[in-house]
Amino acid sequence: MFRLNLGLVLIILGLMLEIDIGESMRFELESGKTKCISEDINTNAMTVGKYTIVNPNEGYPLPDSHKLTVRVTSPYGNNYHLGDHVDSGTFAFTAVEGGDHTTCFWTIDQKPPVRITIDFDWKTGVAAKDWSMIAKKGQVETTELELKKLYDTVTSIHEEMFHLREREEEMQQLNRETNSKMATLSFFSLVVCLSVAGLQIWHLKTFFERKKLL
Template sequence: MLFDNFLQLIFLWLYMSSKVSGFYYYGNGGDRKCFSKELSKETLLNIQYNVQSYDENMKTYVNANNQEFDVLFDVEETFDDNHRVVSQKMVPSGLFTFLAIESGEHRFCISPQATKWMSKGKTKVTLEFLIGKDAQIDSKKKSSFQTLHNKINILNEKVLEIRREQKLIREREALFRDASESVNSSAMWWTIVQLIVLIGTCAWQMRHLRTFFVKQKVL
């Protein structure tokens, strides 16, 4: 039982070590430190970093101020004659994300730069590399995609609702048009019937008067 647990711990450690690697190093402000990583195509690399500067008064390292330090990240494709594909300036602490376009060895260089030209103190840089597929470790983009997907679903629902309302309006217009045509048709036929009755009544009255005048020997 203990041996099985020991093997499980070893496998877990090997798995985690293949996905995540973290360390720190010391340097002076402006020093450029590079690391090489072999990445396959469409592999995502996240670098969680934090830059600390040495405080002479406190005699220890404290988190660097955004107003005093910038961090420059460079990514070069060593397999393509050290072609630089990324050069990005960032804040002293954050997350740098890189998606490999081609397979091969990539060089990642980090350079803490003091914004004040007189300031070049000691620095401590902590780095944590997380390597994996986009769908595995890029949770922020996945969350953004999920949010966008939800918004698209809401828009689709609104479009369907508008279409249903338009269909209902068209059906009501069709019913109103049929009713109007029916009323107009009924009114026309009623007018024709009235005209026929009126003509018949006039003809009958003329005949009746003619017969009356003949009997009275008026005509």
């Protein structure tokens, strides 16, 4: 039984070490268009991004038309990175504000339109750390390095749980406020309907009295 539990724990730890908190994608962008990608990043979390235009003619220089403008902003609009008229770039920062951080790509309008393929890799938290550099700099052994990864992964999961709990509390508060506003609106709607109905009855009664039908 002990061996079974130990094996289960090792499997769980192995899965945790494989967690990759980030996005790696390839997409196309037409000239004159804009594409934005958002990532929910916790406060004090490290994030690293890398973008590259894929050369449509491998072995030849990249065409002059294949240039990008890239901007990374915080939830409150603060700039973390700006690449103007570039074909590749990287960014790295520690988030001061928690929430959706946005990376926007756009190109100048061209005639005829040109489609650009972009490779974009965005990692956050544990996945953003360069473990090879940490191992080289600290001269740590493989086991110790794996333990460091595990510790950071557990810490990241723990922080994410607190973050989700805070978001849940915010949503519950929003629901309570919305329900309160809806109840108030329903009450006033009922008052208005009853008032209109009363006015209609009074108007009809007055009309029939004038016509001497009542």
